[in-house]
Amino acid sequence: MIHYILKPMSWLSAAALISMVGTVSAQDTTIRWALHPGAEADAVVDYFAPRYEEETGIKVVGEILPPDQLRDRMSIEAIGGTDRWDLGYHSPGWFGTFKDHVIDLTQLVEKHGFDVSAYPALVQNSHMKSPARPGEIIALPTTPAAPMLIYRRDWFEHPDEMAAFEAKFGRALAAPSTFAELRDVAEFFTRDAGETLAGKTLERSLYGWSDALGAGAGITRSFIVMLYSTGVSGWDENYEPDIDQPIVAEVAEYFVDLAQNFAPREAQNWGFLEGLEMFRDGRMATATMWPQGVGTVEDPSGEAAGNTAYTPLPLWENNLAGYTQGHPFLGGGGVFIFDTPNSEEAFKFLKWMLQDNEVEFGKRSLQFSRLSHFQSEELRNLKPYYADFLPTFEKVLESVFIRQGIPEWGAVMWNGTTDFITDVYSGDLTAAQAQERWAAQMREAFDAAGYR
């Protein structure tokens, strides 16, 4: 009976092969955009693309890719010269990776009247320029972001908890202002099911702190935020690594202690914002939160809604740069334009969306990137929790690390951090061994690039 199955199948596939050849057809003016999942991608696909087509007849196709595949897919297609996408999105740390494939926007900015000064200076430096393409504008910011600390205000203010904390640590229970204090708070709130919290018996275990700890991007992002808070930059102006200093070993050991003792095991499966659902459900006392996660935390169906307080990341005491609060990198991303025949049309679309519809974009993407977003009354009142959240976010943005956008940043800093913290976390290497390895690789990469 197999023959009867195979026969139609062979016809099917023959037809499929023919249609495969058929799809290689002529280019039309369709702008294609590779997107990272998130509210801003949904806004592009569901709202801005259809409206732009209505207004101009030009089609915009947004393709949302899995976060862990986005960069590789764009790299593959760009190196292969397939012109698959006209627009790409990425975190500025990796802009240099695309240096050979994206166009200089300076002339288009002038020609079409795009106002660069609408963005805060930090955002301009981070999300528009890159040392890999000096003097040029290679991207437009869409989602600049940096993390903050969130905690359960209702528990922090509960008299039983305040008394117990003071009895144990000899000071008042309050939002942690240093990482050492964060550790105490995390330890204090880590409890098993059956113990009491704020006068109630816990049905399930409670965790003191968490951030994503998944292999690769998750643990890297969580750790690098603390790493930059120690005041290191990765390397100095002579391209000499500074990550081999003792303070880096200290922060690594601190991070591992925090992650292994007070965070849920499940965090090892989280890549980015997934764990905030556990915060939402009342299973965590504090968490590191990227602003894209605020919607989850304040989900009205959850326990944390209305009970969440926001504060900048705590200070790393005796940090090398004299920061007065935690110093995460300025993350999130920007859009760049690949060198395709559609590049000018693509720019016109971006200008229309980001500048002509700036408040609408802020509203729908739930991201604050332009000065006008922070000033817009409409946006500030969009959500009830913005009154607490937004001032903290503005304060976070006062102290952020702007990554050096050289092509090697991803290899030496991001992947270097991945290897380093994975080694220390898993106990495969001591912090000192892992640092040495990291610094050696960094020097090697800079030598190969001719910087040193």
Next chain:
Amino acid sequence: MLVIVGVPLALGFRYSMHRVFLYDFNNQIFKGLDNYAYALSDPLFIKALNTTIIFTLGCVATGILFGLLVAFLLNSRKVRWRPFWVSLFLIPFVMTPVVGGIAWRFFMWQQEFGVINAIGGIFGADARYWLLDRETALFASIVSNSWHLTPLSILVFYAALSTIPDELYDASHIDGAGPFQTLWYVVLPLLRPHVLFVSVILLTSAFREFDMIWALTGGGPGRSTTVLSILAYNRGIANQDMGMANTIAFTMFAIMAVVAWIYITIYRRMLEKST
């Protein structure tokens, strides 16, 4: 065929001797054997190699052991519905390994409502985080992958056993041997070539396994299940370091070449003995 296999092999060997980063693809620097020297002195490579060896041997041993047992049971006299058993025993083998990994990860090993902890709970065992615990993740991966590979070994052993004439069993039965003595002293020696064949198939397959582990743990927690193929993937794609990735892959190839040579030597010797 030579082109489709030979060209990538040659290219891969070339890349393994160069410094090649995807972000700087046009700037390739010749390194000779430096990449290999670096890999062999890199504790992470050594750790991944160890993990790979444990994983591979664990899968081969489990696969052979359970394959023999089940095939022996299946071949026992008076077993009914043989085609029924065989067709269902086949399922783990044909099931897409990625999906197998997903099924094990989310419904078997899962700490709160997975089958393993639920069964363990009946016997009073504590619920464990099987895949999220560095102590147990590799063990759990070996179990899951053995589940996928064992049908092959069952089928081969079963096919071989069914060629053994019944008189042989009768003879050993008359000699007073129990079923396990029969298995050990009568059947196993006859199956030696098949054990060799199956162990090689399982070995090559487990040594390069990627899909199942990737879906189960992604190589974590920490690096506890990072086998060489996952390390090569991480270096090449995540770190964009194609030179080192190819070096790791080629080292795998070299190890397999040695294994192949050993296998062929043993096989030849066995043939010589039997003739």
Next chain:
Amino acid sequence: MISPKARKRIQVFLIHVLLAIWLVISVLPPIMLLAASLNASALFRSPWDLLLLRDFSIENYTTAFVAGDFWFFFANSLIISTASVIIVLVTCVPMAYGLSTISDRARNAISFGILAMRFIPYVVLALPLFLLFVNLGLAGSRVGLLLAHLAIHIPFATWMLVGFFDAVPRELEESGIIDGCNAWNLFWDIAVPVVRSGIVALAILVFIMSWNEYLFALFLAGSNAQPLTVGITRFLGGIESGAQYGVIAAYSVLVILPVIVFSLVANRYIVSGMTAGAVKG
């Protein structure tokens, strides 16, 4: 005292019990997928609740079809798998026949080479193929992915088919020559019909292998060419909190459905294909 006959019967019964235990182990993971996919939300439920379908719903399937872009990935999987089968049959059947008729020494050398292929870890091929395709402009295309599949299938298929052709009785060919058959007749009218079930077995195995393949797809498939195995991993990010357990289970069931059906309908062929290499030694 138990009579020998009763002992025998207990023994047979125990054997069936052990076989049943192994059966449960074999099918439990896919059964759990099926059970979870048919419950409204698989979250925080004991496996027994899932198996009893306490919260029956088929909503997960509708979500998987729509949100999971199922048909897009399905089409890629089907195209690549069927194209692999066709190309493998067209190239390997004549090649294996040719190999089975040439001298033993030449054949041994070639089949050794083919056997050696089994020892190549796929990742060794995947990395340079990726870079090669980048250079050739095949990166991310279905054609590239198909070529990579063929690199694995062709040696395997040739090796297996040579074994089948070897089993064609010499006398059959000799009588064909006497009847005045030319080389083509000998191949097509005499040898191929004899090995037909072997060819069917091979076709099924190649289809399953292509359908299940993930590593190459991960490296080589661009957004246009991604098969189901890649499609399903889209759901994996962010799943640990559990909201999508039911959907991922439904998607999993859809992915394995064709191969499970194949294995149930045609297991005779699969078994013969899988054991062919082993039994001849």
